[in-house]
Amino acid sequence: MMTELDALTRNKTWSLVSLPPDEKLIGCKWVYRVKHKADGSIDRYKARLVAKGFTQTEGIDYFVTFSPVAKLTTVRFLLALASTHNWFLY
Known part of the structure; x- marks a missing residue:
């Protein structure tokens, strides 16, 4: 847990x-996992701090969600297209 907290900091x-006085607090919890090596022995212990987002209500606690996701095939296609047309990528 201390390693995870140090990494977050x-x-x-x-x-x-x-x-703020008119806002609701969102809780969090620790999720623990044991990582194993290929031979089945214990490699390390992991701890992750996660927010309890399921306690939020759309339209009250939040209004818009945005999570941009690009598929690898789309990225490859755009790179190939830029390559064939000699376009610069930024």
Whole structure:
């Protein structure tokens, strides 16, 4: 757990702030997992801190969700298209 907390702090994933008086707090929980090697022996123990997003209600706690996802085939197609037309990619 300390390794995960250190990583979150080091990467500046979040920062502690005061909860506004008219807002609802979203809880979190620790999820534990044992990672195994190919031979079945224990490699390491993992801990992950996850938010309990299921406690939110659309239209009350949040209004818009956005999660951009690109399939690898789409990226390959765009790279091939740019290559054949000598386009610059940014």
